[in-house]
Amino acid sequence: MANFGPIDKSVLYGQGNHRSEDVLGDPDTTLIVRRGDISFWRILQMAPRHIRVLQVLQNMVFLGVLQCGHIEIDTHLITALVERWRPETHTFHFSVGEATITLQDIAVIWALPVEGNMITGVDTNMTKQQWQNYCHQWLGFQPNENSFKNARIKLAALLDRLLNHTCDDDSPFEEVLQEARVCVMCLIGGLLCPDATGNTVSLLYLRHMKNIDEESTSNWGTAVLAYLYRELCTASQRGKTNIGGAMQLLQIWAWSRIITLAPIPSNNVADLMPTIDDPENILPVPPYARRWSYHISQTHTAHNAIRIIRNTLDRMQENEFIWTPYLHGLPELQSLPAYATRTPWNIRCPLINYSIVEMHHVERVLRQFGMIQDIPPNPLVSERRLHQIDRRGRLGKIG
Numbered sequence: 001m002a003n004f005g006p007i008d009k010s011v012l013y014g015q016g017n018h019r020s021e022d023v024l025g026d027p028d029t030t031l032i033v034r035r036g037d038i039s040f041w042r043i044l045q046m047a048p049r050h051i052r053v054l055q056v057l058q059n060m061v062f063l064g065v066l067q068c069g070h071i072e073i074d075t076h077l078i079t080a081l082v083e084r085w086r087p088e089t090h091t092f093h094f095s096v097g098e099a100t101i102t103l104q105d106i107a108v109i110w111a112l113p114v115e116g117n118m119i120t121g122v123d124t125n126m127t128k129q130q131w132q133n134y135c136h137q138w139l140g141f142q143p144n145e146n147s148f149k150n151a152r153i154k155l156a157a158l159l160d161r162l163l164n165h166t167c168d169d170d171s172p173f174e175e176v177l178q179e180a181r182v183c184v185m186c187l188i189g190g191l192l193c194p195d196a197t198g199n200t201v202s203l204l205y206l207r208h209m210k211n212i213d214e215e216s217t218s219n220w221g222t223a224v225l226a227y228l229y230r231e232l233c234t235a236s237q238r239g240k241t242n243i244g245g246a247m248q249l250l251q252i253w254a255w256s257r258i259i260t261l262a263p264i265p266s267n268n269v270a271d272l273m274p275t276i277d278d279p280e281n282i283l284p285v286p287p288y289a290r291r292w293s294y295h296i297s298q299t300h301t302a303h304n305a306i307r308i309i310r311n312t313l314d315r316m317q318e319n320e321f322i323w324t325p326y327l328h329g330l331p332e333l334q335s336l337p338a339y340a341t342r343t344p345w346n347i348r349c350p351l352i353n354y355s356i357v358e359m360h361h362v363e364r365v366l367r368q369f370g371m372i373q374d375i376p377p378n379p380l381v382s383e384r385r386l387h388q389i390d391r392r393g394r395l396g397k398i399g
Contacts (some may be wrong), residue, residue: 014086034242038190052173053183059214060113061113071292095320102225103225109252109256110224111337113220114339126151126379132182139185151203162179162186183341185205196242222353226358230387287336348361349397363377
């Protein structure tokens with residue numbers, strides 16, 4: 001990066017601890033992207049889910065995510081973007097101005113809701129036996145004691161359930177609901193909100209999946225975006241080596257807007273797309289992310305790819321960044337469910353996922369909504385404390 005620090009530090013006060021400080025001394029190191037969804041997609045190829053399960057996933061608002069499958073992550077691109085992410089403003093600082101991932105992106109790319117009940121609640125202290133019974137009730141099976149870590153369950157236990165149990169025409173409806181919950185837990189833990197290990201998922205999310213025979217009223221889109229913001233803020237600090245969160249969402253966001261970094265479209269379908277059997281076309285059109293679900297070869301990635309991407313971002317011109325990529329004529333936009341469009345996307349609001357609270361600073365990226373950008377006010381000083389709030393020591397310990 002040519003100029004990686006602010007001249008005036010009244011807004012970007014955290015430069016001293018920002019990873020961009022280390023670029024000159026360690027220019028080729030990339031972040032390790034945490035994700036645990038590859039086995040999930042392989043299972044969905046080998047053992048496709050029944051249409052009844054897919055319809056429940058539609059009610060749960062996660063069908064769109066499943067329809068889009070797996071996309072290989074470019075760690076060079078992700079690292080270069082994180083180097084431009086500023087925790088103070090929750091925006092990427094480019095040569096053409098600030099930009100960020102908004103509620104509009106989460107709604108359009110994955111058709112996740114951006115309204116409804118927040119994904120939050122009170123920690124629950126339960127014994128392993130109680131958690132086993134809880135899983136039996138809501139997931140349809142009782143994992144062994146080694147499958148738990150505090151209030152988290154290993155993804156391996158969920159994947160084993162999917163591999164060895166599939167619903168059919170004659171399965172009781174309760175089993176269909178349970179299988180759908182297992183699928184969603186795999187998506188959350190592996191793709192949407194992967195944790196520090198990439199192999200467990202919080203059982204607290206299950207409390208928001210109980211009444212799923214009707215359309216979900218939970219605000220999953222905001223929760224996923226809050227988690228992504230927190231991961232970006234953490235990874236942007238000096239010395240950090242890993243990053244979690246919805247990296248697939250971030251990569252599609254970047255491809256859709258930065259012309260010089262978008263891959264060339266291909267007719268080759270991605271290797272890990274789920275097999276979906278829908279001969280009667282009951283299911284809705286896949287969301288925007290599906291158009292990026294093709295095979296992208298990174299076999300011959302240059303050893304200095306991150307330097308090339310940095311240089312591309314440094315030299316980016318105004319006409320090389322698409323501020324409004326989601327044109328009204330897009331079929332995916334017209335087919336979005338109401339829960340993804342009723343709430344205005346350009347509202348300044350807190351994004352919540354349990355203890356994670358991150359501000360949605362759309363006032364800094366008005367051009368992404370077709371508006372004229374003025375000089376935004378500085379973020380509130382009180383927001384600085386939000387990054388210090390986490391769940392360490394309050395993880396629903398089990399005995």
